[in-house]
Amino acid sequence: MTDMPRRRPTLDEVAERAGVSRSAASRVLNNAPHVSRDKREAVQRAIRELRYVPNTTARALATRQRGVAALVISGETPAIFADPFFAKVIVGASAALEEADLHLMLCLAAADRSRQRLAELLRARGVDGVMLMAVRENDPVLHTARETELPVVFGGRPAGHEPPWYVDADNVGGARRATEHLLARGRRRVVMICGPLDTQVSRERHRGYREAMILAGLEPLPPASGDFTEPSGATAMTELLERHPDVDAVFAANDNMAAGALRALRGAGRAVPHDVAVVGFDDLDIAQITEPSLTTVRQPIQALGHETARMLVRLIGGEEPSPLILPTRLVARSST
Amino acid sequence: MTDMPRRRPTLDEVAERAGVSRSAASRVLNNAPHVSRDKREAVQRAIRELRYVPNTTARALATRQRGVAALVISGETPAIFADPFFAKVIVGASAALEEADLHLMLCLAAADRSRQRLAELLRARGVDGVMLMAVRENDPVLHTARETELPVVFGGRPAGHEPPWYVDADNVGGARRATEHLLARGRRRVVMICGPLDTQVSRERHRGYREAMILAGLEPLPPASGDFTEPSGATAMTELLERHPDVDAVFAANDNMAAGALRALRGAGRAVPHDVAVVGFDDLDIAQITEPSLTTVRQPIQALGHETARMLVRLIGGEEPSPLILPTRLVARSST
DNA sequence: CTCTAGAATGGAAGCGCTCCCAGAGATTCC
């Protein structure tokens, strides 16, 4: 080793080299006022020459700010997290955090142990704030959320609990429009495949469906429910076909299940959209590669992540933002 | 507010309440020896009563250990990251880190700004180690990796560079077996759809294909290449059909592209597997929901994440683990 | 020319924890 294993330089060394006090050097670092031009430049030069980088941990200890936000995904992770939905949310959140110069800590809180660690992370002030995505009713993580003094923003409201800060998509409106779209196409036997009933999204999308049906003077039919996966959509569709052989349209609470429905319909020999029209929800990539391509309700998933993070940043900054509901819109393709 | 906004308790307060010194309290906390039974219990009681939780940041500053590992995903994030592949890798890595009581910092290093922040994070010792996933040849992140003194483990080798520590799947072997499987089924005009040529996986899977063809005394055909997405697979397949109208089998470098190939074949009126057999790679969920379901090479994606993280943990712990190549295996379904 | 407000400056006290070390007691062993 030609160069000795020299420790990374500290602010003291920078100060010494620049011939100023540590306080002055610190001021330069945070570009605070009350530093003369000369000294400022001297410090900057020293920083450059020493390749100095401030130690985040020390700074965090002194300022009580960690520079990190947690994004929590609870629920059965391998299954749920594999949904590309979360990938997009994370991309959006990551971008927003970056603007505020925060880092992203990803917490998969499925097992008890994981939840435990999350709770400790918050109590130990390991992060500056928390985003809770897709929390379900009675999710244990809600207790942790209630207990912490840290800012918490929900991405999607949990069922049965209106948190002070959340960002959500207009699920009711989207579902209503999806159903209305089917009705406008002349369909009358419209059924629905909804998601797990303990999620708010499921309930809301179901509500939108009911509203549209009732508004049209039709009787809403009892939904079949899946778990947001493709196979569960196929199963639900099969069940619905048995229950209502004369069905002429189906609205699925997400694209995966809609894709499953398409498969089941094909298996049952029903032509889409001729015999049965299908609408999904989300507008994930899959909606464009099914055959026929899927009419669906687009929700701005990346924006959901982005806005959730932005709201958290504001909260951390001491502001008091209001909850936000993002618009959804129908994208018509070949399945209707 | 009935309860005053009391600060969170510190170790000093715990010590005081337990009637011991801070050193003793610290020893109890880290259950180190040299603490009498009485004092130990007194401290534990105080901790309980005060609901004390040690401040991670202070501890990190004192021990020079952050308790955090970074998982870096470079490349065009919205596109790449949406691949369920990464979700699984993350689930695996997260589980392994949890065992070592480390937290996971997720860094999407697509834009320059993001890479810059990553570099600073490392220089500022914001994490204890780094996992670099799916790095491409000439990826700027390689430079950052080379510069840091922190432990770095690669998940999948970058092309043209053999890092000291990595975990990878047996791509060559898997591709060879896939091709051999097709040949064993009596296919002779076997073509390949490969991925971007600047990735090591693509090259290796292509190599496996070539090896199998040559071993069988056949001339490997020049591949068409896509970008690992479904549509690109369809395009590539169409191109191959034009180039080799008599093709009777195709091996795609991943399942998404294989699904695209299936779609293109259906569009071209070729029956699968009767006219053309198809094999994919990965064994993602999609392989089971295509029609026909996809014969594919399963790679242990979650294990890849898990082992990458475990290797990093060892490295952080001062061990010197060896690179690891995980086995892949053929899963036969209906497309062959 | 004196007075005073404001800028510049560095000393020093934290932030909350770990860990080295020296001293006190308890044990062991010849």
Add this chain to the structure above:
DNA sequence: GGAATCTCTGGGAGCGCTTCCATTCTAGAG
């Protein structure tokens, strides 16, 4: 019985940075 060896114990020095505050310097006001 005394030396040698352990276990306990708490004092105190960091870890590297921010920030309060008292002091000095500068310059404009009167």
